[in-house]
Amino acid sequence: MMKRSNEPVFWSLFGAGGVVAAFLLPMLIFITGIALPLGILPPEALAYDRIHSFASGWPGKLFLLAVISLPLWQSAHRIFLSLHDLGIHRGREFCRWLCYGTALLGTLIPLILLIRI
Amino acid sequence: MSKRRPYVRPMDGWWLKNPYYVRYMSREATSLFVGVYALILLAGMVSLACGETAYNNWLMAMTNPVSIGFHLAALAAAIYHTITWFAVAPKVMPALFLAGKRVPDIAITTTQYAIAVVLYLGLFCMVWRV
Amino acid sequence: MTDIEKTIEIEVMRYHPEQDASPVFKTYRIPYASDQSVLQGLQYIKDYIDGTLSFRWSCRMAICGSCGVMINNQPKLSCKTFLRDYYPGKIRVEALQHLPIERDLVIDATDFINKLESIKPYIVPREARSLEQGEYLQTPEQLARYEQFSSCINCMLCYAACPQYGLKPEFTGPGVLALLHRYNADSRDGARADRMQIVNAEEGVWGCTLVGYCSEVCPKQVDPAAAVNRNKVNSTLDYFLRFLMPGGGESG
Amino acid sequence: METIKVDIAIVGGGGAGLRAAIAAAEADASQTIALISKVYPMRSHTVAAEGGSAAVTQAHDNLDHHFHDTVAGGDWLCEQDVVEYFVAHAREEMVQLEHWGCPWSRKDNGHVNVRAFGGMKIERTWFAADKTGFHILHTLFQTSMKYPSIRRFDEHFCCDLIVENGRCHGAVVIEVATGKFTFIQARAVIIATGGAGRVFRENTNGGIVTGDGMALAYRHGVPLRDMEFVQYHPTCMPGTGLLFTEACRGEGGFLLNRDGYRYLQDYGLGPPDPSPRNKAMELGPRDRLSQAFWHEKQKGKTIDGPHGQVVHLDLRHLGEKKLHERLPQICELAEEFLGVDPAHAPIPVCPAVHYTMGGIMANGETASPLAGLYSAGECSSVGLHGANRLGSNSLAELCVFGKVAGSEASKFARSVTSHHSGTLEKQAEDVKQQALGIITRSGGTERMAILRTEMAQSMEDGCGIYRTGTAMQATCDKIDELRERYRNLNIDDRSSTWNTEWLLAIELGYQLDVAQSMVYSAINRKESRGSHQRLDGYEQRDDVNYLRHTLAHYNGDAAPRIDYMGVRITKSRPGIRAYGAAGEKAEQERKNREAASD
């Protein structure tokens, strides 16, 4: 009998991350990385107070957690699988820990911070 | 004695051998940008938690031309991700049936684009509404 | 110039296990006609130029699944690929990618067949029914839920398309997983739980990274990528539901 | 050489062979079954069957109707007890396939749907879109994997049977991948190797349909029966011969000549109703439709095409939606091979060789005169099709008689003891040496493709839709000559791994023997019946002299010996074979007669 894979855990997070990345990231990147620095958006748009109060409410917390953590899982999963695609097999377990470890940290850190805000 | 000697071709460099594979690898490569961007957001999050000065420094750093360059590239990558994601989503979702007929893939993909446009505009307006 | 005087070049992979260490290419010039298939081109070579060229074919009408080869680097059925699509350029024909070459254009299909046998590719009745009771009722919609996947001709083009299979031959692969899904999705069948064990494995659907080329090259619109990837959802449900449901999960 | 002992060896993994294997496995799970096929079973030519499989299904239909359609369709050359058995068991076999998973097309209420077919009085053809054979074959192949007692020898080429003391003891096979010989010793052997359409030039058959099993049984003294009856299918692709299924017409397609006129009405098949009417016009039987084409061609009413004369198969009025739902593969074939979209343009078609009605002589239990040898499917002449097969009777035949063959062979194998291997192995060794001789001898000068082309052309010239004594004599001479030249064959490939040229050479030998049996059977039948139509003074059916089956006996290097046997008639005396309005009238008269005599 074949062994059950644990992929469903990582794949679900990957899938959720992919959805977030597709439905939100292009606009988010545009806003934070392009529109705001180039002054297309007024500087107040992401002012500290505004964002801080956004991060204090539950919807804001959830949103921020989702856009930070889930894309990281998506990214970690793809990078890890791509190593296999590229034929890089050395240090496979180390890479696994590195990829998914980063994503895990990227989940725990905002989680703790957001709870405390 | 059998003279059979099946020949197995090597796989190295496979991803360059077919345009389809190049597109696939590019799709996978978008995850690098997605990951780095998420880490940048994480940095912003941390700075937000550290207080106003830290946060403003983070905002400041975002205006660095290198940063803007990166974000332009990341935007392109994110859009490519979005296009490819919507294209394959109908293959992952359970098959939808309406009135006994399979909903065609193209209908599902189009619907996703419509939702995405609404979300993009909503997000932009939310931020804009100072 | 009329078709009769035109010619076209075909470069064919040759591998003879009794002589060659690895495959080599040989070029042949054959008469060109716009309605000739690549298969007819190969037959011309075998009949009139070099009788030692080996390849599989039978039906000539894209249904028996024998004649798959790489044509200019794409997996295709040679009987429904036409010289006109390449003329006046050159055509390069190779054995299907990712599969061991037995000789010339003939690949070893045993792995596919073994995998097919492993998935219980037959109905295990959900409810017993005698012949006197007549057929099981199945609405056109119930039929539509699996019919597409039942039209797989076992041509293995999708295996030649799937790099994950090339990298890891243990992967059950698109075609067989499509057939597995065909039975799981059939309203008459009751062996889903058994087959899920294959789906759930690393060698099952989790060997796929949704490259998607398999569905692109499938000559019968089976869409094996959909069969594989929809089963990732099923497998995920199965994975988590077993914690919720006594006696292990079988997702709906 | 390795010897493998089994209870039953089945040569052929098409519809008939697989059905037989399953039947044998179900009859006795303790028996071992070897299923031998020169290609993977799912590549067998059953895969190409498109239209459907007949079985009485609707409430207003009955077994008698199916019986009469078949017997009249076969121009009364059918074994009527066999037909009775067939029509009575067809439906149960179709239901069995359904239980095994065959994706039959359905009605909205979930029941299996049926469609109209040529020569059938009432719609009774079960179909799975227009890929019926494909679905039947894959269903049987995959279901066969359920039975551990079936041991498959995929891509193993059978090069001879082993016969001793009047009993068949197995077969010698070559593993295609390695060239390795194996003697499969069996208590009973079933031949299910399919037809022989490839001996003709333009045909609907796959490259593997080369009459192998027929030739093997024939060489061991089993007569080939009714070999002159070769079916031309009226709607095939010019140039390649690929088939456009009769279901095109069953769904309502028209056949038009160069004036856009439904010419079949001029050949006793009218009236030309706008929608399909069973047993009339386009739904007449295949022999009649192909003959009508021939006459139109003589009259100059056909259309010039790059590959010769054609008529038009017009499906436009069926509409795109119905075409894609009911005839998807036809649309694909027309578009990809001809660049014609059937929804918007008529398809050019012409007749091509499709089916061999004759075959290895077998009784109603599929047993041949040689003990231990059975046959089923297209290679077999169990007596169902007579002088012309009705479309969709063949797929049903595979199942009905495949099953009979499986259980009969199983019974036989239980009743006999296995022969001592020694002498048989010696024979097998001789077979091996002979087969190897083709690639080891040198100095040949004849190119195989040339011989094959000459054979096919000559068969088309002599054994076409219409035949004359002179043309047939020319073909007899040609085939004799080719058999002679065959000994001087030159083979480029002398290796043992995947040497397809070698196997093609063996096949060509089979084909020449089968071709010879066909043309000699034909020239000796001095009448016109079903698919055997003569123009040289024998234009009429002659029940006095020829209501008999032809038997061709192998005669070594000489021409076959031809003799005849009676036809078994149970309830249908030979009558007028008419279709369209005339057919309805004839049937009414027959009924009146029967009522009067009751």
Ligand SMILES: Cc1cc2nc3c(=O)[nH]c(=O)nc-3n(C[C@H](O)[C@H](O)[C@H](O)COP(=O)(O)OP(=O)(O)OC[C@H]3O[C@@H](n4cnc5c(N)ncnc54)[C@H](O)[C@@H]3O)c2cc1C
């Ligand atoms: C294009 C087309 C469409 C058709 N459509 C219909 C239809 O709609 N309805 C209908 O009723 N009939 C139809 N027919 C007829 C019907 O499909 C065939 O008569 C039937 O499928 C033959 O089945 P079989 O099992 O006898 O042989 P096949 O399916 O031809 O199988 C022969 C088997 O024998 C094996 N074999 C042969 N020689 C050797 C050897 N030397 N050694 C080892 N193995 C060997 C082959 O590998 C193969 O497995 C159609 C036929 C054609 C060609």
Ligand code: SF4
């Ligand atoms: S899924 Fe398509 S490509 Fe793959 S084996 Fe089946 S028919 Fe061929």
Ligand code: F3S
């Ligand atoms: S190409 Fe391979 S990776 Fe998946 S989607 Fe198809 S099986």
Ligand code: FES
């Ligand atoms: S020859 Fe049968 S699929 Fe091409």
